[in-house]
Amino acid sequence: MANKRKSRGKGKSRGRSRIWGWLLKLGLVGLVLVGALAVYLDAIVQEKFSGKRWAVPAKVFARPLELYAGRPLSRDDFLTELKALGYRQSNAANGPGQMAVGGSRIDVYTRGFQFFEGAERAQRVSVRFDGNRVASISGAQDLIMARLEPLMIGGIYPAHNEDRILIRLDQAPPYLVDSLVAVEDREFFQHFGVSPKGIARAMFVNLTTGSLRQGGSTLTQQLVKNFYLTADRNIIRKGLEAMMAVLLELHYSKEEILEAYLNEVFLGQDGNRAVHGFGLASQYYFAQPLQELQLHQVALLVGMVKGASYYNPRRNPERATTRRNLVLDLMAEQGMISQQEATDAKNKPLDVTQGGSLANTSYPAFMDLVKRQLRADYRDEDLTSEGLRIFTSFDPLLQHKAETAVQGTLKRFGETPDKKPLEAAMVVTGAQTGEVLAVVGGANPRFSGFNRALDASRPIGSLIKPAIYLTALEKPERYSLITPIDDDPITLEAEPGKTWSPQNYDRQSHGRVPLYLALAKSYNQAAVRLGTEVGVDSVLNTVRRLGVDHDWPAYPAMLLGSGAMTPMQVADMYQTIANGGFNTPLRAIRNVLTAQGEPLKRYPFEVRQRFDSATIYLTQQAMTHVMTEGTGRSAYNHVSSNIRLAGKTGTTNDLRDSWFAGFSDDLVAVAWVGRDDNDRTRLTGATGALQVWNGFMGAAHPQSLADVPPAEIVTAWADPLTGLGSDPSCEGSVEIPFRAGYEPLPGPGCKPVIDTEVIRDGANRVLDTIRDWLR
Amino acid sequence: MGIRQVALLGAVIAVLSGCAGSGGAIPVVDSGRPVSNEDMRTGAGRVGTSTPQAPATQQDSGVVVMVPDGQGGSSAVQSYPLDNQPSISSGGITSSPAVGSGPGSSSGALQADEQLDGPVLALLTTARQQESNGDLNGANASLERAMRIAPREPQVLYRLAQVRLSQGDAAQAEQLARRGLAYASGRPSLQAGLWELVAQAREQQGDAAGAEQARQRARVSS
Numbered sequence: 003m004a005n006k007r008k009s010r011g012k013g014k015s016r017g018r019s020r021i022w023g024w025l026l027k028l029g030l031v032g033l034v035l036v037g038a039l040a041v042y043l044d045a046i047v048q049e050k051f052s053g054k055r056w057a058v059p060a061k062v063f064a065r066p067l068e069l070y071a072g073r074p075l076s077r078d079d080f081l082t083e084l085k086a087l088g089y090r091q092s093n094a095a096n097g098p099g100q101m102a103v104g105g106s107r108i109d110v111y112t113r114g115f116q117f118f119e120g121a122e123r124a125q126r127v128s129v130r131f132d133g134n135r136v137a138s139i140s141g142a143q144d145l146i147m148a149r150l151e152p153l154m155i156g157g158i159y160p161a162h163n164e165d166r167i168l169i170r171l172d173q174a175p176p177y178l179v180d181s182l183v184a185v186e187d188r189e190f191f192q193h194f195g196v197s198p199k200g201i202a203r204a205m206f207v208n209l210t211t212g213s214l215r216q217g218g219s220t221l222t223q224q225l226v227k228n229f230y231l232t233a234d235r236n237i238i239r240k241g242l243e244a245m246m247a248v249l250l251e252l253h254y255s256k257e258e259i260l261e262a263y264l265n266e267v268f269l270g271q272d273g274n275r276a277v278h279g280f281g282l283a284s285q286y287y288f289a290q291p292l293q294e295l296q297l298h299q300v301a302l303l304v305g306m307v308k309g310a311s312y313y314n315p316r317r318n319p320e321r322a323t324t325r326r327n328l329v330l331d332l333m334a335e336q337g338m339i340s341q342q343e344a345t346d347a348k349n350k351p352l353d354v355t356q357g358g359s360l361a362n363t364s365y366p367a368f369m370d371l372v373k374r375q376l377r378a379d380y381r382d383e384d385l386t387s388e389g390l391r392i393f394t395s396f397d398p399l400l401q402h403k404a405e406t407a408v409q410g411t412l413k414r415f416g417e418t419p420d421k422k423p424l425e426a427a428m429v430v431t432g433a434q435t436g437e438v439l440a441v442v443g444g445a446n447p448r449f450s451g452f453n454r455a456l457d458a459s460r461p462i463g464s465l466i467k468p469a470i471y472l473t474a475l476e477k478p479e480r481y482s483l484i485t486p487i488d489d490d491p492i493t494l495e496a497e498p499g500k501t502w503s504p505q506n507y508d509r510q511s512h513g514r515v516p517l518y519l520a521l522a523k524s525y526n527q528a529a530v531r532l533g534t535e536v537g538v539d540s541v542l543n544t545v546r547r548l549g550v551d552h553d554w555p556a557y558p559a560m561l562l563g564s565g566a567m568t569p570m571q572v573a574d575m576y577q578t579i580a581n582g583g584f585n586t587p588l589r590a591i592r593n594v595l596t597a598q599g600e601p602l603k604r605y606p607f608e609v610r611q612r613f614d615s616a617t618i619y620l621t622q623q624a625m626t627h628v629m630t631e632g633t634g635r636s637a638y639n640h641v642s643s644n645i646r647l648a649g650k651t652g653t654t655n656d657l658r659d660s661w662f663a664g665f666s667d668d669l670v671a672v673a674w675v676g677r678d679d680n681d682r683t684r685l686t687g688a689t690g691a692l693q694v695w696n697g698f699m700g701a702a703h704p705q706s707l708a709d710v711p712p713a714e715i716v717t718a719w720a721d722p723l724t725g726l727g728s729d730p731s732c733e734g735s736v737e738i739p740f741r742a743g744y745e746p747l748p749g750p751g752c753k754p755v756i757d758t759e760v761i762r763d764g765a766n767r768v769l770d771t772i773r774d775w776l777r
Numbered sequence: 778m779g780i781r782q783v784a785l786l787g788a789v790i791a792v793l794s795g796c797a798g799s800g801g802a803i804p805v806v807d808s809g810r811p812v813s814n815e816d817m818r819t820g821a822g823r824v825g826t827s828t829p830q831a832p833a834t835q836q837d838s839g840v841v842v843m844v845p846d847g848q849g850g851s852s853a854v855q856s857y858p859l860d861n862q863p864s865i866s867s868g869g870i871t872s873s874p875a876v877g878s879g880p881g882s883s884s885g886a887l888q889a890d891e892q893l894d895g896p897v898l899a900l901l902t903t904a905r906q907q908e909s910n911g912d913l914n915g916a917n918a919s920l921e922r923a924m925r926i927a928p929r930e931p932q933v934l935y936r937l938a939q940v941r942l943s944q945g946d947a948a949q950a951e952q953l954a955r956r957g958l959a960y961a962s963g964r965p966s967l968q969a970g971l972w973e974l975v976a977q978a979r980e981q982q983g984d985a986a987g988a989e990q991a992r993q994r995a996r997v998s999s
Contacts, residue, residue, distance in 0.1 A: 068926065070896040119907070119918035147896040434928030582959055584952075593918065604914055607921050607937075609952045615959045668928075708929065713962035 040245060046230060047249045055229075055262065056166060056278075058389035058597060059159045062372055063152035064396040065439075065592075066115070066122075069129055070147040071138045074668075074703060077131040079399050080108060086153055086398060087113075088289035088355070098124045099294040106131050113291065115151035118393060118593040118601055122149045134703045153398055154285070156369045158376070158385040159275055167281035168389070168597075171261040175295045178280065179260060181304045181333050187221040191256055195222045195247035222247040225263045269303065270310045277310075287315060289355045297339065298347040301329040302354075315354045323352060366450030367443030368396050371570075371590045374456075379603065389597030394590050395437035397430075400702060404428045404440045404671075405447040407697030412445050412675075414693075415685070425678050426694060427454035429573040430702075431670045435607065436577055436586030439669070441570075452678070459566040460659045460676060463652035463687065464524050466563040468579060469544045470533045471521050472613065472621045477536070478741040483620055484725045486514040489528040494558045504530050504562055507653070507686070516722045518624040522632030524651060526562055533561035547612040549574040549585040563652060572663050573672045579621060580648075580665035582712075583613030616714035616741045622648050622707065623739055625664075633688045634664065640700030646707040647699070651687030658682055660690025666704030671695055711739055718745035897927045901936060908940060916940050931957040931967055938974050947981035950974065968998035 067075075067083050084101050092100040095109040102109040107130045114124030127148045130137040139145055157165055171179075183190045189197045197220050219227070226246045231239060250259060268276060269283035277286050283303055284292040295303070305325035306313045315322035327348045334344035372394055376385060384390070408426045415424060423445065430440040443453040452458070474481040489512040496502035504526045506512070512525055520528035533541050538556040545552060545565075550572075554565040567575070570588065578585040586609050594603045625648035628634040633651040641647065649664020660675040660683055673694040676683055683690060711717075719735045721728040727746030728735035731753040740746075893901070900923035907915040920937045927933060934957035942950035954974040961967045972995035979988040 068896075068922075070926070073926075117918075119915045119922070120903075146899045432925070435925055437925075582956075584956055584959075592921075601914055604917065606917060606941075606949070607924065608949055609956055611952060611955050611959075712959060 040249065043242065043246050044249050044253075047226075047246050048253060050230065051250065051254065051262070056164075056168070056265065057387035058168060059157040059163060059165055060376075060385045060388065060390040060392055061154055061167075062156045062158065062369065062392045062394060064155050064394060064398050066117070066149040066152040068147060068149055069127060069136060069139050071136055073136040074134055074705065075131075075136050076134045076703070077106065077108065080129065080131070082402070083150065083153070083399060084108070084110060086289070087150060088285075088291075088294075090290075090294070095126060097294075099290060106137075110150070112148060113151045115149070116595070116599040117149075118595060118604070122151070152393065155365055155394070155396055155398070157275075158373060158392075160382075160386050163274070163386065164276040164278045165272075165282055166265055166277075166279040167285060168265055169261075169279065169281040169292055171257055171264070173293050174264060174280070175293055175300055177297055177300050177333065177338060178264075178292075178295075178304065180338050181301060181329060182264075182307070183221070184332055184336050184338065185304055185329055186224070186307060187219075190221050190260075193220055193222075193251075195249075195251035196220060196244045219243075220247060221263050222250055222259055225259060225266055226250060228266050228268065229262070267307055268310055269306055270314065287354050296347075296350075297343065298326065298330070298350040299353060301333070301347060302326040302352060305329045315352045316356075319352055319354075326352070364448065364450070365396070365398075365401060365441070367441040367447065367453050367455050368394075368401070368438070368590065370443070370450070370453045371438060371441055371456060375589070375591050375605075390602065391595040391597070391599070393592045393594070395432065395435075395439060395592060396590070397439040400430055400669075401440040401442075403701040404430055404442050404698050406701065407694050408442050408445065408447065408673075411694045411697050415690075422677060422679065422681065424675060424683060425454060425458075426673065426675045426691075427458060427569045428674070428694060428698065429455050429569045429672045430698070431573050431577055431588055433577070433580040433665050433668050433670045436581065436588055436609075437592075438573075438588050438590040454674070455569045457568060458674070458676075458678075459568050459571075460661075460674065460680075461564050461654045462567050462572060463563040463654040463659065463661060464526075464529075465567075465572060465575075465650055465652035465661050465663050466541075466545070466561065466565070467521055467524065467529050468621055468625060468650055469548060469575075470529055470536070470541050470561060471517065471624055472548075472579070472617065473536045473541050473544045474517070474532055475617050475620045475624075476613070478617075478744040481517060482725070482740050482744060483518040483624055483738055484516040484720055484722050486723075486725050487517050487520045487528040487532055489513060489515050489520060489525045489531075492527050492531050494530070494534065496558055502558060516725065518627050519631075519722075521624045521650075522627035522630075524628075524633050530558060530561045534558060545575065547585070548578045549587075549612075563654065569672045569674045572661070572674075573670055576663045576665060576672065577670050578612060579618060579625070580670045581609075582615045583611060583618040584609040585612045586610075614714070615712040619712055619715055620739060620741070625649060626707065629664070634662070634692060636688065636692060637664075637696050637699065640696040641704065644706065645704060646709065647704065648707060649695070651692055653686040653688075656682050657684050657686060660685040660692075661687050662691035662695040664695060664699075665707075666699070667707045668705045669699075669702060671698055671702075673698070714742050715739050716742045716745050719748060720746055721749070893927075893930070893932065897923045897930060897933065900926070901933065904936060904940070908943075913940055913944050917944070929960045931961040931964065931971065934960070935967065935971055935974065938971070938978070942974065942978055942981070945981075947978040951978035951982070954978065965998050969995045972998055 067080075069075075081103065089099055089101040089110060092102060094100075095102040095111045098111050098113045100111045107128060109126065109128045111126045112122070112124055115122050125141055125145075125148065127139055127141045127145065129139050139148060141148065159165060187193075187197070187200070189199060193200075200220060223243050226243050230246060231243060265279040265281065267280070268278055269280070270277035270286060272286060277283055280303055281292050283306075284290055284295055284299075287303070288295065288299055290299075302315060302322060302325075305322070305328065306315075308325070312318070313322045313325045330339070330344045330347050333339050334341050339347075372392065373385075376392065380390075408428055412424050412426055425445050426442070427444060428440070428442040429438065431438050441453075441455045443449075443455045444451070474485075475483075489506070491503060491505075491511055493501050493503045506526050507524065511527060512523070515523070515525065515528060517532070520532070538558055538560060542552070542554055542556055542560060542565075545554075550567060552565055552567075554560050557564075574585075574588050577588065586607065589605050589607075591605045593601065593605060596602050626646055628649055628651070629637050629647045634647075634649050637647055637649070645666065647664055647666050649662060652659070652661030652663070654661075658676060658680055661673070663670075663672045665671070673691040675685055675690040675694060685691075717737050717739050719728045719730050719732075720726060720738050721732070721735050722738075723734070725746070726749060728749040729751040730737070731751045732749065733752065735749075900919050904916040904919040904923070907913075907919060917937070917940050920933060920940060923930070923933045924937065934953050938950045938953035938957065941947075941953060951974075954971045957971045958968060958975075961971060972991050976988040976991035976995060979985075979991060
């Protein structure tokens with residue numbers, strides 16, 4: 003028994019020591035495991051922190067606004083651009099991002115920017131305006147030209163993604179770091195990753211209030227949480243977080259950790275895009291670079307760290323204001339700012355830009371075009387992660403005008419009788435450069451669905467006609483601008499076994515009309531007759547040479563535009579005519595820089611001469627008559643009559659599609675109005691799309707077409723009714739450009755040889771007498 | 778009121794209108810300048826008698842940067858062989874963007890009648906510097922920037938064609954030079970330079986006959 007007891011006692015003590023042994027072993031194993039875990043975590047911490055920390059989406063920029071004396075630019079447009087770029091009013095514009103606005107003079111301090119062809123420095127520029135022109139610019143030294151930084155118009159994101167603009171610690175504005183530390187982690191510069199004091203305080207608060215109010219996380223822990231861990235909250239994750247925070251502090255300086263934090267922190271949600279970091283948040287909320295933020299703006303952003311959606315200044319301005327003021331009080335309490343500064347800042351408005359202003363609107367139709375052109379050259383993952391900087395030709399001022407024209411005109415048309423919505427699209431390109439300047443993809447330009455400018459392929463109607471007349475004018479021995487064309491009824495074999503008798507829009511025939519007038523008035527019978535004379539296949543080939551590839555069958559109906567094009571293709575076609583016969587592939591992208599500002603790729607200007615300049619000049623002349631006396635006349639209700647414009651209306655069967663394509667010296671604009679279900683619109687080219695075009699051109703201040711003919715053009719007097727040579731003294735004769743060598747011989751003069759002034763006086767008297775007899 | 782009166786009327790008309798040969802309708806009384814003036818205004822060309830054309834002459838004078846006028850003893854355009862670029866940039870417009878102070882000694886000197894605008898001239902200068910630093914892409918971008926400001930300035934197109942040729946893009950160099958020619962009427966020395974560029978571009982593309990044709994045009998122009 004004793005033995006037993008003894009042995010039992012022995013067994014007990016043996017068991018106890020065994021337990022201790024086990025515990026020791028377990029402890030050792032645990033230690034090894036924790037060590038292994040630490041080594042493992044350390045690898046993770048270092049790997050992610052030392053490599054490329056973030057996938058940064060490509061950023062897409064508009065064209066930079068160029069400033070030089072003589073540049074067409076109104077003061078109001080300049081101001082719009084400056085506001086979109088987040089320039090602040092000040093009395094003297096003595097720092098980047100400031101402007102001083104006067105009646106006819108605006109002083110700006112530009113921000114400077116790294117462009118493809120070099121850096122533009124930040125500088126103070128005085129811009130004087132004279133009407134719709136820059137009268138002069140002045141600045142340091144003999145300033146000849148200056149550029150504003152380009153507006154960022156979007157990024158290239160995967161479906162759901164974080165976005166950020168990376169900043170360096172030294173780019174942080176005053177107070178940002180101090181106030182952030184004061185609000186989020188007072189001991190940041192003292193602790194080693196975790197703060198026992200902070201945890202104790204948090205536990206005390208949580209215990210006394212009975213709820214989980216405070217996390218007690220240091221900035222380092224917050225960074226670890228966002229950077230390495232998933233969002234679920236539990237005690238194991240908390241432990242990992244603490245370990246990793248300590249490891250991070252072991253390897254990296256406080257400054258490095260702080261910089262990463264500034265770029266990582268979540269500060270808002272913009273649709274599918276998560277706004278990370280203070281750099282992007284500053285652009286997102288204030289449309290300004292972070293460096294330029296003032297005290298009250300910094301305080302707002304710092305306050306939002308606690309809960310970006312709860313304190314969203316756009317949605318919950320009161321909450322955001324309270325929180326901001328709390329941050330300001332705290333800063334004053336800690337002596338960072340004076341009480342007076344805090345009060346001043348608290349009295350300021352939130353200063354947040356409105357969603358929907360120029361800077362914050364997205365341009366889905368143009369971005370769509372940019373992405374399509376980029377995807378030809380880059381892999382998706384490069385576009386969404388490498389932080390490329392993409393420079394485009396996008397002109398936000400013209401885009402705004404195009405959108406206003408589309409929306410305003412459609413609103414004026416009102417609802418269609420059957421309540422189905424009208425749709426519209428518009429493309430604007432630089433007439434000489436072939437650069438795409440603006441794209442409107444539908445009646446709601448913010449909607450990023452069906453991009454009609456690029457994808458709605460519709461019959462072009464009479465927009466084809468310039469190709470017919472151009473084909474004819476390429477044969478100067480047969481056709482000139484005043485060659486009489488027969489507009490009498492015509493019947494053709496359309497397809498084998500089917501006849502076709504096209505009719506004019508007014509159901510009238512107009513007899514023999516001069517060639518230019520047949521185009522100006524858009525007479526169908528004359529166009530079809532001329533088209534069959536020169537050959538349908540020649541006309542279709544001309545369309546190809548104008549830059550639009552198609553596989554249209556050579557049926558006569560093609561002469562009235564039964565072939566379909568997208569607005570972008572139409573722009574390409576008219577571009578070639580506007581550009582003196584040189585086709586340029588339409589481009590939206592100028593060049594691409596890497597995230598570090600190194601030149602990566604250029605999309606150079608390219609031209610191909612497709613038509614000789616004399617023929618194109620004559621075609622342009624005929625198209626100016628569309629505007630002065632033809633179907634495009636209403637344009638001059640919007641544009642001054644001394645601006646020469648050229649263009650063409652297009653209307654398709656049963657008034658389904660309404661088109662207008664036209665150009666000035668600097669702009670090609672194509673407008674389409676129709677319906678997605680391809681039903682009737684009751685609009686002709688002139689009553690529909692032309693109205694959109696007019697609205698745009700009226701606001702865009704187009705430059706008059708150059709009237710300097712190419713060397714191969716001569717002018718001669720001729721009678722437009724017969725097409726024969728005439729003399730300036732003859733009534734009705736006009737001076738008409740011809741290709742040199744094909745001008746008609748001058749006709750006999752119509753002036754009496756002797757001065758008839760006296761005789762005519764007497765004759766008038768005689769005629770009056772005769773009239774009396776006849777009465 | 779009868780045949781006699783109508784005949785008389787006809788006779789008077791025949792006498793009065795000395796313009797019987799002009800064809801068309803025969804108006805009775807309203808023949809006069811004002812009406813026909815209006816017709817002319819709306820007629821083809823829209824250049825009534827009252828508006829004399831002042832076309833090419835206005836651009837006529839402003840040559841240069843790289844194409845000297847022939848006065849002042851400067852050599853012709855052909856003296857700018859491509860393998861020799863830096864030497865061009867050492868003289869000429871890099872020296873100063875100022876207008877009209879051409880020293881006359883360097884072949885690329887500005888002429889007194891220089892017509893280029895400030896910004897275009899400044900950008901051509903920048904492009905020269907970039908080119909001489911071997912930054913052809915940068916030069917290209919600067920020249921395109923100039924082209925956006927002055928799209929019809931053949932000197933810009935000339936330089937752009939030159940740079941593209943140095944980059945080995947002979948096809949585009951030819952096209953750009955031809956585009957320059959389309960806007961260079963009345964500027965013979967510039968035309969000669971552009972034709973010479975076309976010739977070089979064609980040579981690079983292996984089109985010897987085409988190059989020879991272009992050279993002939995260059996000789997005719999200069």
